[in-house]
Amino acid sequence: MSFSRNNENFLRFELYIPLKGLAGSERASKYGDRIRTEARRRMRLHYENVKYDVPKKVAFYLDVLEIFGNLEKRWLLYSIYLDPHSDAISSQIGASAIKYLELGNDPFRAFFEQKYSPHDGSFTKGFLKHYFTDKLELLHGDWKTEDGRNNPVTNKLIDQLITYITKGITNEELELFLLNYTKLWNVYFTRTYNIYKGLVLIHKFYELYRPLDPQSLKVDLKPLLERLNLSFAELLPEVFNSPLTDVHQPSEALRDGSFRSQANTKNYLTKIAEFQVRLSMNTIFFQDLSAFDWSELMALACTTPLPAKNAYFIETYKRNNAGRPPTFLEINKFLRNGASLDMDSSTYAQVLSENYIFFE
Numbered sequence: 001m002s003f004s005r006n007n008e009n010f011l012r013f014e015l016y017i018p019l020k021g022l023a024g025s026e027r028a029s030k031y032g033d034r035i036r037t038e039a040r041r042r043m044r045l046h047y048e049n050v051k052y053d054v055p056k057k058v059a060f061y062l063d064v065l066e067i068f069g070n071l072e073k074r075w076l077l078y079s080i081y082l083d084p085h086s087d088a089i090s091s092q093i094g095a096s097a098i099k100y101l102e103l104g105n106d107p108f109r110a111f112f113e114q115k116y117s118p119h120d121g122s123f124t125k126g127f128l129k130h131y132f133t134d135k136l137e138l139l140h141g142d143w144k145t146e147d148g149r150n151n152p153v154t155n156k157l158i159d160q161l162i163t164y165i166t167k168g169i170t171n172e173e174l175e176l177f178l179l180n181y182t183k184l185w186n187v188y189f190t191r192t193y194n195i196y197k198g199l200v201l202i203h204k205f206y207e208l209y210r211p212l213d214p215q216s217l218k219v220d221l222k223p224l225l226e227r228l229n230l231s232f233a234e235l236l237p238e239v240f241n242s243p244l245t246d247v248h249q250p251s252e253a254l255r256d257g258s259f260r261s262q263a264n265t266k267n268y269l270t271k272i273a274e275f276q277v278r279l280s281m282n283t284i285f286f287q288d289l290s291a292f293d294w295s296e297l298m299a300l301a302c303t304t305p306l307p308a309k310n311a312y313f314i315e316t317y318k319r320n321n322a323g324r325p326p327t328f329l330e331i332n333k334f335l336r337n338g339a340s341l342d343m344d345s346s347t348y349a350q351v352l353s354e355n356y357i358f359f360e
Contacts, residue, residue, distance in 0.1 A: 003046045003063045010042060011067065031071050039068065040075075040234075047236045054085050058092045065093065069100025077101050077108060079236040082183055087124050090114065107131075107176060119143075128184050135177065136160055151200055157181065158205045161244075165209075168218035178228055178244060185242035193240065195253055199268045202243040206275045212282075214307055215314075220286035222247075222279040246272055247279070281308035289315040294326035295334040 004011060015035055019027055031039075043064055050056035061080060069076065080097065083089055090097070094112035103109040110116065111127045119125040129143050132153060136142075142152040164174055189197050225247045232239040246252045251272060253265050284304075289297065289312065301312035319325065326334075 003043070003060055004067060006046065007042050010038070014038065015067075028071065036072075040072075043068075044236060051237065054088050057083075057085060058089055061089060061093050062096055065096050065100040069096075070102065073101050075231075075235065077103075078179070078231065081108065081111065081179075082186065082232070082235060082239045083237045084186070086183075087122050090123065122187075124183070125187060128180060128187065131180050132157070132184070149196070151197075154197070154201050155204065158201065158208065161205065162208050162212075165217055165219040165221060166212065171219070171224060174219060174224065175228065178225075178242075182228070182232065182239065182242050182245060186240050190240040193253055193255065195262065195264045195268055198243040198246075198253065199264050199271065202246075202268065202271050202275060205244070206271055206278070209275070210278055214282040214285040214311070217282060217285070220283050222283040225279070243268075243272070247276055281305070284308045284311045287311075294319075294330035295337060298326070298331075298334045299337060 015031075018035065019030060022030060046060060047057070050060050061076075064072075065076060077097070080086065080089060080093070090112050091114060094114065097103065097112045098109055103112065111124075114123040114126075116123070116126045116130040119129045132138060133143065136153065136156040138153065138156065142156070146153040161177070164177070169177075188194075225245050229241055229245045229247050232241060232245070240255070241247075241252050243252075251269055253268055285308075292300070292315070297312055297315055301309055301316065304312060
């Protein structure tokens with residue numbers, strides 16, 4: 001039975017009637033506030049019953065595109081694109097996807113039109129090859145050489161990602177870049193999770209990312225990577241995160257228990273943890289610290305490790321230079337609260353001396 005037939009009463013009384021006569025943001029808001037959770041639950045239930053049957057899955061996607069296309073654009077687009085049967089699906093639902101997801105000039109229109117020549121008999125691989133050849137300026141043999149051990153594409157991808165976050169790129173462009181790499185990862189490296197490839201990727205990226213001056217970064221990676229990770233978890237198909245978005249526990253590397261005892265897996269998990277610590281430190285430089293009172297700000301400057309503590313010192317300099325130094329009451333509050341904190345003594349002395357308390 002089709003999704004729409006199986007959910008006829010829900011669609012009539014919980015979707016069509018409540019949204020009747022509404023348009024634009026009002027329609028989207030009411031759907032999001034009251035209907036989305038149950039609608040997605042029902043779509044997931046139906047998907048689970050058809051996910052291994054491509055013809056039935058095609059019929060399902062055609063059904064939900066017509067019903068929910070303009071309400072669930074990104075969610076359905078990402079679900080279809082990251083579906084393991086994306087080749088077979090896109091060839092049969094392309095016109096419907098373009099219409100109901102209102103793709104217009106969206107980069108994914110080319111995917112549903114199967115605009116680019118197939119690679120290894122796959123239009124999805126052809127789409128990915130075209131995208132990354134353009135973005136990474138790949139040489140003729142790079143794509144063919146890339147495999148579980150050779151990394152010409154991976155090396156250029158990491159270099160390009162570092163360029164993006166230091167030179168500047170819109171969040172939308174960076175999200176598309178990471179999304180397409182997630183698709184590439186799922187196509188090539190997850191039949192069994194390629195832990196060696198994952199270790200190479202995250203090790204190189206971390207070694208280039210770690211020494212960067214946080215004040216030079218143009219992109220706050222932490223919320224973007226976390227948002228992508230969570231959005232992948234909410235999609236209809238099961239999606240493996242690439243090492244770049246493997247930012248929540250348990251790690252993707254542990255989804256296959258056979259890898260738990262391998263040395264590469266332990267090294268991978270260690271490097272992922274180090275990467276997440278650095279992401280958390282660097283994100284502080286993108287935050288608005290004006291809401292902290294002086295006692296909180298000075299305490300954070302004394303207790304936060306480098307390089308993140310510099311963000312708090314920068315805020316103290318800004319306030320002092322703007323003629324807003326701490327009052328004696330605020331300093332006394334810091335001194336009272338500081339007694340219970342594990343502070344670095346030299347930093348403690350620096351904070352006090354720079355804020356007009358001089359002592360021996």
